[in-house]
Amino acid sequence: MAGFDYPTRMVVIRLSDGALFIWSPTALSHDLRSAVDLLGPVRHIVAPNTLHHKFVGDWQRAYPKAQTHAVPPLRKKRRDLTWGSDLEDTPPAAWSQDIDQVVVRGNGITTEVVFFHRLSGTTIFTDLIQHFDAGWFKGWRAVVARLDLLAEPEPTVPRKFRLAFYDRRSARAALRRIMAWPTKAVLAAHSEPVRRGGRAAINHAFGWLLR
Template sequence: MLEQFGDRIWIADGADTVEVFGFRYPTRMAVIRLADGGLFIWSPIPLVDALRTAVDALGPVRHIVAPNSLHHLSVADWQRAWPEAKVYAPPGLREKRKDIAFDDDLGNEPDPAWAGEIDQVLMAGNVITTEIVFFHIASGTVLFTDLIQHFHAGWFSGWRAVVAKLDLMVAPEPAVPRKFRLAFTDRRAARHALDQILAWPARKVLMAHGTPVTEDGAAFIGRAFRWLAS
Protein backbone atom coordinates (compact mmCIF):
# COMPACT_ATOMS: atom_id res chain seq x y z
CA MET A 1 0.00 0.00 0.00
CA LEU A 2 2.91 2.34 0.68
CA GLU A 3 5.22 3.03 -2.27
CA GLN A 4 8.69 4.42 -1.69
CA PHE A 5 9.05 7.71 -3.55
CA GLY A 6 12.59 8.59 -2.56
CA ASP A 7 15.00 8.64 0.33
CA ARG A 8 12.88 8.34 3.52
CA ILE A 9 9.60 9.27 1.80
CA TRP A 10 6.66 7.03 0.89
CA ILE A 11 3.29 7.72 -0.75
CA ALA A 12 -0.08 6.00 -0.61
CA ASP A 13 -3.18 6.52 -2.75
CA GLY A 14 -6.64 6.11 -1.27
CA ALA A 15 -8.93 3.39 -2.56
CA ASP A 16 -11.88 5.79 -2.79
CA THR A 17 -12.42 9.25 -4.20
CA VAL A 18 -13.71 12.35 -2.43
CA GLU A 19 -16.57 14.29 -4.03
CA VAL A 20 -16.53 18.10 -4.00
CA PHE A 21 -19.39 19.92 -5.76
CA GLY A 22 -19.98 16.85 -7.90
CA PHE A 23 -16.32 16.46 -8.93
CA ARG A 24 -14.49 13.28 -7.91
CA TYR A 25 -10.98 13.71 -6.53
CA PRO A 26 -8.52 10.90 -5.84
CA THR A 27 -6.64 11.03 -2.54
CA ARG A 28 -2.92 10.76 -1.86
CA MET A 29 -0.77 11.10 1.22
CA ALA A 30 2.93 11.04 2.02
CA VAL A 31 4.89 9.60 4.91
CA ILE A 32 8.34 10.99 5.73
CA ARG A 33 10.64 9.32 8.21
CA LEU A 34 12.63 11.87 10.18
CA ALA A 35 16.15 11.40 11.49
CA ASP A 36 14.84 10.49 14.96
CA GLY A 37 12.79 7.65 13.43
CA GLY A 38 9.46 9.40 13.91
CA LEU A 39 7.00 9.74 11.04
CA PHE A 40 5.68 12.96 9.50
CA ILE A 41 2.24 12.31 7.93
CA TRP A 42 1.26 14.72 5.15
CA SER A 43 -2.39 14.99 4.06
CA PRO A 44 -3.63 11.73 5.61
CA ILE A 45 -6.04 9.64 3.55
CA PRO A 46 -8.80 7.36 4.93
CA LEU A 47 -7.23 4.96 7.40
CA VAL A 48 -7.67 1.25 6.70
CA ASP A 49 -6.07 -1.71 8.46
CA ALA A 50 -3.53 -2.42 5.70
CA LEU A 51 -2.36 1.18 5.66
CA ARG A 52 -2.09 1.31 9.44
CA THR A 53 0.02 -1.85 9.44
CA ALA A 54 2.31 -0.47 6.72
CA VAL A 55 2.74 2.84 8.53
CA ASP A 56 3.50 1.15 11.87
CA ALA A 57 6.19 -0.90 10.14
CA LEU A 58 8.03 2.33 9.24
CA GLY A 59 8.10 3.82 12.72
CA PRO A 60 6.04 5.75 15.27
CA VAL A 61 3.67 8.41 13.97
CA ARG A 62 4.67 11.68 15.64
CA HIS A 63 3.36 14.46 13.37
CA ILE A 64 0.04 14.60 11.49
CA VAL A 65 -0.18 17.52 9.08
CA ALA A 66 -3.18 18.94 7.24
CA PRO A 67 -1.45 21.05 4.55
CA ASN A 68 -4.47 23.25 3.81
CA SER A 69 -7.99 23.82 5.09
CA LEU A 70 -9.49 21.50 2.44
CA HIS A 71 -7.52 18.35 3.33
CA HIS A 72 -8.80 17.48 6.78
CA LEU A 73 -11.38 14.70 6.40
CA SER A 74 -9.20 11.90 7.79
CA VAL A 75 -7.20 13.85 10.37
CA ALA A 76 -9.43 12.93 13.33
CA ASP A 77 -9.21 9.19 12.51
CA TRP A 78 -5.42 9.36 12.43
CA GLN A 79 -5.39 11.30 15.68
CA ARG A 80 -7.49 8.61 17.35
CA ALA A 81 -5.24 5.87 15.98
CA TRP A 82 -2.04 7.59 17.19
CA PRO A 83 -3.06 9.75 20.18
CA GLU A 84 0.58 10.48 21.07
CA ALA A 85 1.15 12.24 17.73
CA LYS A 86 1.00 16.03 17.43
CA VAL A 87 -1.58 17.41 14.99
CA TYR A 88 -0.90 20.61 13.04
CA ALA A 89 -3.43 23.04 11.56
CA PRO A 90 -3.00 25.28 8.52
CA PRO A 91 -4.62 28.73 8.55
CA GLY A 92 -8.40 28.51 8.76
CA LEU A 93 -8.74 24.90 9.83
CA ARG A 94 -9.06 25.44 13.58
CA GLU A 95 -12.24 27.42 12.97
CA LYS A 96 -13.53 24.84 10.49
CA ARG A 97 -12.83 21.75 12.61
CA LYS A 98 -13.51 22.69 16.22
CA ASP A 99 -13.89 18.97 16.96
CA ILE A 100 -10.16 18.36 16.43
CA ALA A 101 -7.71 19.19 19.21
CA PHE A 102 -4.81 20.71 17.29
CA ASP A 103 -1.42 20.93 18.98
CA ASP A 104 0.15 23.65 16.86
CA ASP A 105 -0.30 25.87 13.80
CA LEU A 106 1.59 25.77 10.52
CA GLY A 107 3.29 28.86 9.16
CA ASN A 108 6.37 29.93 7.24
CA GLU A 109 8.86 28.44 9.68
CA PRO A 110 9.36 24.68 10.06
CA ASP A 111 8.57 23.17 13.42
CA PRO A 112 11.79 22.41 15.37
CA ALA A 113 10.87 18.71 15.15
CA TRP A 114 11.51 18.67 11.39
CA ALA A 115 13.61 21.81 10.79
CA GLY A 116 16.66 20.98 8.69
CA GLU A 117 14.88 18.00 7.12
CA ILE A 118 11.66 19.56 5.81
CA ASP A 119 11.34 23.20 4.81
CA GLN A 120 8.02 24.95 4.28
CA VAL A 121 6.40 28.07 2.87
CA LEU A 122 2.95 29.49 3.53
CA MET A 123 1.40 30.32 0.15
CA ALA A 124 -0.61 33.33 1.28
CA GLY A 125 -3.06 35.57 -0.55
CA ASN A 126 -5.56 32.96 -1.82
CA VAL A 127 -9.23 33.24 -0.82
CA ILE A 128 -9.98 29.54 -1.42
CA THR A 129 -7.38 28.23 0.97
CA THR A 130 -3.95 29.03 2.37
CA GLU A 131 -1.70 26.13 1.50
CA ILE A 132 1.55 25.19 3.19
CA VAL A 133 4.02 23.94 0.57
CA PHE A 134 6.69 21.60 1.94
CA PHE A 135 10.14 20.58 0.69
CA HIS A 136 11.66 17.29 1.79
CA ILE A 137 15.36 17.92 1.52
CA ALA A 138 16.69 14.34 1.45
CA SER A 139 14.56 13.31 -1.53
CA GLY A 140 14.43 16.72 -3.22
CA THR A 141 10.63 16.57 -3.21
CA VAL A 142 8.29 19.56 -3.14
CA LEU A 143 4.83 18.68 -1.79
CA PHE A 144 1.89 20.62 -3.19
CA THR A 145 -1.68 19.78 -2.20
CA ASP A 146 -4.30 21.54 -4.32
CA LEU A 147 -2.34 24.38 -5.93
CA ILE A 148 -1.16 22.03 -8.69
CA GLN A 149 -3.50 19.39 -10.12
CA HIS A 150 -3.69 17.03 -13.07
CA PHE A 151 -6.33 14.58 -14.28
CA HIS A 152 -6.29 12.42 -17.38
CA ALA A 153 -8.71 13.42 -20.13
CA GLY A 154 -11.25 10.69 -19.36
CA TRP A 155 -11.46 11.26 -15.62
CA PHE A 156 -14.49 13.59 -15.85
CA SER A 157 -17.50 13.26 -18.13
CA GLY A 158 -20.31 15.48 -19.41
CA TRP A 159 -20.38 19.10 -18.29
CA ARG A 160 -17.77 18.36 -15.63
CA ALA A 161 -15.28 17.44 -18.36
CA VAL A 162 -15.88 20.83 -20.01
CA VAL A 163 -15.41 22.69 -16.72
CA ALA A 164 -12.28 20.67 -15.88
CA LYS A 165 -10.75 21.53 -19.26
CA LEU A 166 -11.49 25.23 -18.86
CA ASP A 167 -10.07 25.09 -15.34
CA LEU A 168 -6.81 23.53 -16.65
CA MET A 169 -7.35 20.42 -14.52
CA VAL A 170 -6.74 18.32 -17.65
CA ALA A 171 -3.95 20.41 -19.19
CA PRO A 172 -1.05 18.72 -21.05
CA GLU A 173 0.93 18.66 -17.80
CA PRO A 174 0.06 19.40 -14.16
CA ALA A 175 -1.01 23.01 -13.74
CA VAL A 176 -2.44 25.51 -11.27
CA PRO A 177 -6.23 25.44 -11.85
CA ARG A 178 -7.72 28.71 -13.07
CA LYS A 179 -9.95 28.97 -9.99
CA PHE A 180 -6.88 29.06 -7.77
CA ARG A 181 -5.14 31.57 -10.04
CA LEU A 182 -8.13 33.91 -9.84
CA ALA A 183 -8.37 33.42 -6.08
CA PHE A 184 -4.93 34.94 -5.47
CA THR A 185 -6.02 38.41 -4.41
CA ASP A 186 -2.61 39.24 -2.93
CA ARG A 187 -0.23 38.35 -5.72
CA ARG A 188 2.67 40.13 -4.07
CA ALA A 189 2.48 37.75 -1.10
CA ALA A 190 2.12 34.78 -3.43
CA ARG A 191 5.14 35.84 -5.49
CA HIS A 192 7.22 36.16 -2.33
CA ALA A 193 6.32 32.59 -1.40
CA LEU A 194 6.98 31.40 -4.95
CA ASP A 195 10.48 32.93 -4.85
CA GLN A 196 11.25 30.79 -1.81
CA ILE A 197 9.84 27.68 -3.49
CA LEU A 198 11.86 28.25 -6.65
CA ALA A 199 15.01 28.59 -4.55
CA TRP A 200 14.66 25.00 -3.37
CA PRO A 201 16.80 22.47 -5.29
CA ALA A 202 13.71 20.49 -6.29
CA ARG A 203 14.07 17.24 -8.18
CA LYS A 204 10.56 15.87 -7.72
CA VAL A 205 7.09 17.31 -7.21
CA LEU A 206 4.31 15.51 -5.38
CA MET A 207 0.68 16.62 -5.50
CA ALA A 208 -2.49 15.27 -3.94
CA HIS A 209 -4.34 15.13 -7.26
CA GLY A 210 -2.14 14.14 -10.16
CA THR A 211 0.76 12.00 -11.34
CA PRO A 212 3.95 13.00 -9.51
CA VAL A 213 6.76 14.72 -11.38
CA THR A 214 9.92 12.68 -10.94
CA GLU A 215 12.60 14.79 -12.65
CA ASP A 216 13.47 18.45 -13.30
CA GLY A 217 11.11 19.50 -10.51
CA ALA A 218 12.35 23.07 -10.24
CA ALA A 219 11.86 23.68 -13.97
CA PHE A 220 8.38 22.19 -13.81
CA ILE A 221 7.37 24.45 -10.91
CA GLY A 222 8.65 27.45 -12.85
CA ARG A 223 6.42 26.52 -15.80
CA ALA A 224 3.39 25.84 -13.58
CA PHE A 225 3.63 29.27 -11.95
CA ARG A 226 4.82 31.28 -14.96
CA TRP A 227 1.50 33.14 -14.92
CA LEU A 228 2.24 34.38 -11.36
CA ALA A 229 5.87 35.29 -11.94
CA SER A 230 5.10 37.50 -14.94
Protein backbone atom coordinates in the same frame (compact mmCIF):
# COMPACT_ATOMS: atom_id res chain seq x y z
CA MET B 1 -16.42 16.05 -4.65
CA ALA B 2 -19.45 17.74 -6.27
CA GLY B 3 -20.03 14.54 -8.23
CA PHE B 4 -16.44 14.39 -9.48
CA ASP B 5 -14.27 11.29 -9.04
CA TYR B 6 -11.45 13.19 -7.37
CA PRO B 7 -8.78 10.87 -5.96
CA THR B 8 -6.20 12.15 -3.52
CA ARG B 9 -2.87 11.10 -2.09
CA MET B 10 -1.11 11.28 1.25
CA VAL B 11 2.63 11.37 1.87
CA VAL B 12 4.56 9.59 4.62
CA ILE B 13 8.04 10.87 5.47
CA ARG B 14 10.39 9.11 7.86
CA LEU B 15 12.31 11.84 9.68
CA SER B 16 15.95 11.48 10.64
CA ASP B 17 14.97 10.52 14.21
CA GLY B 18 12.80 7.67 12.88
CA ALA B 19 9.46 9.38 13.56
CA LEU B 20 6.82 9.53 10.83
CA PHE B 21 5.43 12.73 9.33
CA ILE B 22 1.95 12.06 7.89
CA TRP B 23 0.99 14.68 5.30
CA SER B 24 -2.67 15.09 4.28
CA PRO B 25 -3.89 11.82 5.83
CA THR B 26 -6.36 9.75 3.83
CA ALA B 27 -8.95 7.26 5.10
CA LEU B 28 -7.31 5.03 7.71
CA SER B 29 -8.01 1.44 6.71
CA HIS B 30 -6.64 -1.56 8.57
CA ASP B 31 -4.21 -2.32 5.74
CA LEU B 32 -2.96 1.26 5.58
CA ARG B 33 -2.42 1.42 9.32
CA SER B 34 -0.51 -1.86 9.28
CA ALA B 35 1.73 -0.59 6.46
CA VAL B 36 2.38 2.70 8.24
CA ASP B 37 3.16 1.01 11.54
CA LEU B 38 5.86 -1.03 9.83
CA LEU B 39 7.63 2.20 8.87
CA GLY B 40 7.91 3.70 12.34
CA PRO B 41 6.02 5.60 15.04
CA VAL B 42 3.56 8.26 13.88
CA ARG B 43 4.57 11.48 15.62
CA HIS B 44 3.24 14.23 13.35
CA ILE B 45 -0.12 14.52 11.56
CA VAL B 46 -0.17 17.43 9.12
CA ALA B 47 -3.20 19.15 7.57
CA PRO B 48 -1.40 21.15 4.84
CA ASN B 49 -4.24 23.51 3.93
CA THR B 50 -7.78 24.41 4.93
CA LEU B 51 -9.33 21.81 2.61
CA HIS B 52 -7.46 18.60 3.51
CA HIS B 53 -8.67 17.70 6.99
CA LYS B 54 -11.46 15.14 6.59
CA PHE B 55 -9.59 12.17 8.09
CA VAL B 56 -7.45 13.99 10.66
CA GLY B 57 -9.75 12.98 13.53
CA ASP B 58 -9.46 9.28 12.67
CA TRP B 59 -5.67 9.52 12.72
CA GLN B 60 -5.71 11.41 16.00
CA ARG B 61 -7.75 8.68 17.62
CA ALA B 62 -5.49 5.98 16.19
CA TYR B 63 -2.30 7.78 17.22
CA PRO B 64 -3.08 9.79 20.39
CA LYS B 65 0.61 10.48 21.07
CA ALA B 66 1.07 12.22 17.71
CA GLN B 67 1.02 16.00 17.41
CA THR B 68 -1.34 17.55 14.88
CA HIS B 69 -0.22 20.57 12.86
CA ALA B 70 -2.30 22.85 10.64
CA VAL B 71 -2.54 26.31 9.12
CA PRO B 72 -4.15 28.70 11.65
CA PRO B 73 -7.45 29.23 9.74
CA LEU B 74 -8.25 25.53 10.12
CA ARG B 75 -8.60 25.91 13.88
CA LYS B 76 -11.79 27.92 13.38
CA LYS B 77 -13.10 25.62 10.66
CA ARG B 78 -12.62 22.42 12.69
CA ARG B 79 -13.26 23.37 16.30
CA ASP B 80 -14.18 19.74 16.93
CA LEU B 81 -10.54 18.68 16.59
CA THR B 82 -7.63 19.22 18.94
CA TRP B 83 -4.84 21.15 17.23
CA GLY B 84 -1.21 21.39 18.22
CA SER B 85 1.22 23.83 16.63
CA ASP B 86 0.45 26.19 13.78
CA LEU B 87 2.25 25.76 10.47
CA GLU B 88 4.24 28.89 9.68
CA ASP B 89 7.07 29.86 7.32
CA THR B 90 9.72 28.41 9.65
CA PRO B 91 9.65 24.63 10.17
CA PRO B 92 9.46 23.49 13.79
CA ALA B 93 12.53 21.92 15.37
CA ALA B 94 10.92 18.46 15.13
CA TRP B 95 11.49 18.33 11.37
CA SER B 96 13.64 21.34 10.49
CA GLN B 97 16.63 19.14 9.64
CA ASP B 98 14.57 17.16 7.14
CA ILE B 99 11.84 19.43 5.78
CA ASP B 100 11.53 23.10 4.87
CA GLN B 101 8.20 24.86 4.39
CA VAL B 102 6.55 28.03 3.07
CA VAL B 103 3.01 29.28 3.65
CA VAL B 104 1.28 30.49 0.48
CA ARG B 105 -1.16 33.14 1.65
CA GLY B 106 -3.52 35.53 -0.09
CA ASN B 107 -5.86 33.01 -1.70
CA GLY B 108 -9.60 33.17 -1.10
CA ILE B 109 -10.08 29.40 -1.41
CA THR B 110 -7.33 28.13 0.86
CA THR B 111 -4.16 28.89 2.76
CA GLU B 112 -1.63 26.21 1.86
CA VAL B 113 1.74 25.19 3.25
CA VAL B 114 4.19 23.87 0.65
CA PHE B 115 6.86 21.50 1.96
CA PHE B 116 10.32 20.54 0.71
CA HIS B 117 11.88 17.21 1.68
CA ARG B 118 15.61 17.89 1.62
CA LEU B 119 16.98 14.36 1.24
CA SER B 120 14.91 13.46 -1.84
CA GLY B 121 14.71 17.00 -3.25
CA THR B 122 10.91 16.72 -3.37
CA THR B 123 8.54 19.69 -3.16
CA ILE B 124 5.03 18.82 -1.96
CA PHE B 125 1.92 20.77 -2.98
CA THR B 126 -1.65 20.05 -1.92
CA ASP B 127 -4.24 21.79 -4.13
CA LEU B 128 -2.25 24.59 -5.77
CA ILE B 129 -0.93 22.20 -8.44
CA GLN B 130 -3.27 19.63 -10.02
CA HIS B 131 -3.44 17.42 -13.09
CA PHE B 132 -5.68 14.68 -14.45
CA ASP B 133 -5.47 12.74 -17.70
CA ALA B 134 -7.58 14.21 -20.47
CA GLY B 135 -9.96 11.23 -20.37
CA TRP B 136 -10.36 11.03 -16.61
CA PHE B 137 -13.56 13.08 -16.43
CA LYS B 138 -16.56 12.34 -18.66
CA GLY B 139 -19.44 14.36 -20.09
CA TRP B 140 -20.09 17.80 -18.66
CA ARG B 141 -17.50 17.18 -15.95
CA ALA B 142 -14.84 16.91 -18.65
CA VAL B 143 -15.89 20.34 -19.91
CA VAL B 144 -15.63 21.81 -16.40
CA ALA B 145 -12.25 20.15 -15.87
CA ARG B 146 -10.94 21.56 -19.14
CA LEU B 147 -12.12 25.07 -18.28
CA ASP B 148 -10.52 24.75 -14.85
CA LEU B 149 -7.20 23.69 -16.45
CA LEU B 150 -7.30 20.32 -14.68
CA ALA B 151 -6.59 18.40 -17.88
CA GLU B 152 -3.74 20.51 -19.26
CA PRO B 153 -0.80 18.67 -20.85
CA GLU B 154 1.29 19.35 -17.71
CA PRO B 155 0.40 19.92 -14.04
CA THR B 156 -0.62 23.50 -13.35
CA VAL B 157 -2.58 25.77 -11.02
CA PRO B 158 -6.36 25.34 -11.56
CA ARG B 159 -8.11 28.39 -12.92
CA LYS B 160 -10.30 28.81 -9.83
CA PHE B 161 -7.23 29.04 -7.61
CA ARG B 162 -5.59 31.54 -9.96
CA LEU B 163 -8.63 33.78 -9.81
CA ALA B 164 -8.85 33.44 -6.02
CA PHE B 165 -5.46 35.09 -5.36
CA TYR B 166 -6.34 38.48 -3.91
CA ASP B 167 -2.81 39.15 -2.60
CA ARG B 168 -0.52 38.24 -5.46
CA ARG B 169 2.43 40.09 -3.98
CA SER B 170 2.41 37.83 -0.92
CA ALA B 171 1.89 34.72 -3.03
CA ARG B 172 4.67 35.75 -5.39
CA ALA B 173 7.09 36.18 -2.48
CA ALA B 174 6.23 32.67 -1.24
CA LEU B 175 6.73 31.22 -4.71
CA ARG B 176 10.14 32.81 -5.01
CA ARG B 177 11.19 31.07 -1.83
CA ILE B 178 9.85 27.80 -3.21
CA MET B 179 11.71 28.33 -6.49
CA ALA B 180 14.94 28.74 -4.51
CA TRP B 181 14.73 25.15 -3.28
CA PRO B 182 16.84 22.62 -5.24
CA THR B 183 13.71 20.76 -6.34
CA LYS B 184 14.15 17.53 -8.27
CA ALA B 185 10.66 16.02 -7.95
CA VAL B 186 7.16 17.32 -7.23
CA LEU B 187 4.32 15.57 -5.42
CA ALA B 188 0.78 16.90 -5.24
CA ALA B 189 -2.44 15.52 -3.80
CA HIS B 190 -4.25 15.55 -7.15
CA SER B 191 -1.59 14.91 -9.78
CA GLU B 192 0.76 12.19 -10.89
CA PRO B 193 4.30 12.58 -9.48
CA VAL B 194 6.78 14.70 -11.39
CA ARG B 195 9.94 12.65 -10.96
CA ARG B 196 12.40 14.81 -12.92
CA GLY B 197 12.67 18.48 -13.71
CA GLY B 198 10.69 19.51 -10.65
CA ARG B 199 11.82 23.11 -10.57
CA ALA B 200 10.92 23.57 -14.23
CA ALA B 201 7.51 22.02 -13.54
CA ILE B 202 6.83 24.51 -10.73
CA ASN B 203 7.97 27.38 -12.93
CA HIS B 204 5.61 26.19 -15.66
CA ALA B 205 2.68 25.90 -13.24
CA PHE B 206 3.20 29.33 -11.70
CA GLY B 207 4.67 31.22 -14.66
CA TRP B 208 1.54 33.39 -14.82
CA LEU B 209 2.16 34.51 -11.23
CA LEU B 210 5.94 34.86 -11.33
CA ARG B 211 5.99 37.10 -14.39
